[in-house]
Amino acid sequence: MNGTVAKGFEPVAEAFRTLLEDGRETGASVAAYVGGELVVDLWGGWAGPGTPWQADTLATVFSAGKPVAALAVLKRVADGLIGLDEPVQSYWPAFQHEGGTVRHALAHQLGLPAVAEPLTAAEGLDWARCTGAIFGSPLEWEPGTAVGEHALTYGNILGAVLRGATGETVGDVVRGFGLDVHFGVPIGERGRCAELEHATPDWPREAVSGHGELWARALGNPAGLLDLAVLNGDAWRGGELPAVNLHATARGLAGVYHALPRLLPPELLAEALAPQAVGVDRLLEEDAVWTLGFRRDEDWVGMGGIGGSSAGGRLDDPDGYRMAYVTRRLADHERGNLIYDTLEACL
Template sequence: MHELVSGTVAKGFEPVAEVFGELLGSGAETGASVAAYAGGELVVDLWGGWADAARTRPWRAGTLATVFSAGKPVAALAVLARVAEGRIGLDEPVATYWPAFRHERGTVRHALAHQLGLPAVAEPLDAAAGLDWPRFTAAIAASPLEWEPGTAVGEHALTYGNILGAILRGATGETVGDVVRGLGHDVHFGVPAADRARCAELEHRDPGWAEESVHGHGELWARALGNPAGLLDPAVLNGDAWRGGELPAVNLHATARGLAGLYQALPRLLPADLLAEALAPQAEGVDRLLEEEAVWTLGFRRDEAWIGMGGIGGSSAGGYLAEPDGYRMAYVTRHLAGHDRGNALYDAVEAGLA
């Protein structure tokens, strides 16, 4: 085991610990965890670095960090869990459950597959408004559609979780966080006050990271990620409103073990027929926000046989779910930068499987 790394790896997966240690030693990573399941076993469970910028709190097995869009499939899973019970219909109009949504053609399926047409909010908002559930949800409902539901696709970067949450609240009275807490894994929308001391302090790669993340990626991207303004400010990301509130498109707090474990548990969480439908392609083509070809399922992004989601800042979760060669994996970081670190760890896990 690399001296900078704690945890365990199964035989054959030792290179994952070496790669992780090299990332920590080089400064490319400052605090993170990585976990992977293969063959039904937890074959990688590693953590290392620091949980704070001052480097006074070592990263522990239970350290939580925001994973941004890697949490979108978890928000979708909350809705799918109630679809499985017959309390929400995939092809029911969104307005059945969320009357404030004024467009008859939009369905729950459209909402789950990023086809609803509401990726951006029209009213200029600040971070406090974005973390105020009624305020932000009302602003989403009042915004004009970017396209008619079902006619195009574009990641709903900040609006996705509130749309799904509005559907869920209208159908069952539950919040996304309520349902996710019942899934039995260390993943949270709305971290309980008693657990907030476990949260890692997020930090930017460099002073220009937030500006680069919002601008320079297209007009819709800038409008969708830039409003509410200031959400990527470290003071916001490390505050109680972010950690304790629900913005389920982006503020899932998780350990790598908890997030990978949720993927491992998918066959137990959803009936086989619904799980197959949820993982099947629903929307394909040029994603209007990402400005690239994308395949979306009911909550997950799909790349051939890979299912999962990455988040701004570098965290990600997913894997190849087919057995016997499949795996489920999550990488959770507090050092907000690119995806090269996670990609190196995915490569190392796949090398171990080979």
């Protein structure tokens, strides 16, 4: 384990070391800001066989990247180039369904959480092919009448709006944040990417099956996206599937939350963090509160990703914490939850 912790946050380092020593974690990083200061910046384990995790090692964070994709659109809302309540169709005419707005898309209310046409992993990483299949799918509900996490479709929908409005990709805008988070890792930087691993041989099947019918359809197509050959390949690391393939360091991802007041004007930031859709999430099959890109749990705002990475914090408090946990070992959220709990106990 390497890195630093500020005085008073030593228990976070002890908890992280325990995860590495007892084998629950094999390679990860954690970073946290409190009161505007970076108080935790740790990394440890292995980025791959025989390769130690470094301060700048990147890993895929899956859905923990959704708020970053949302921020790309919100940046252009702030610039006056996109309207929250404008129809998606006004920016992307291929969207033929009536009533769907950019606000619906940001808050997981658009009604397109699953792709109807069967796609391969390669087709899922082909922007035009995948986006066309998404917009050619029937609605699961009328926009704005229900909510359900758009597990794999979210980033392409937002990216289509962004491309139609400005000609930019989600990755283009995110690069302007000046943080170590990437939709589409540049060729010269891909050597920094950790080699992902499954915690158990059955993890990909368990991640897709047994969570409900809509979940299975939404996460199971495109097929094979959770195969290690895909996740550790150049197409995944260099392409844009912005619902799930953000590559980040923990310091970079926590830095996104730390930088929110810089990235968005106060009025828009307040609107973006306020509840937009409240009720039973049809994909998650549980009560959920969605904002414009984030999930709220009382005063915690952020997002977790399948596999164990997550980011968020107590954003309603300017002096509250902003934290990220980034891992290569695809399992559950027990590891990150331990670090969050330990950090909160320190506070």
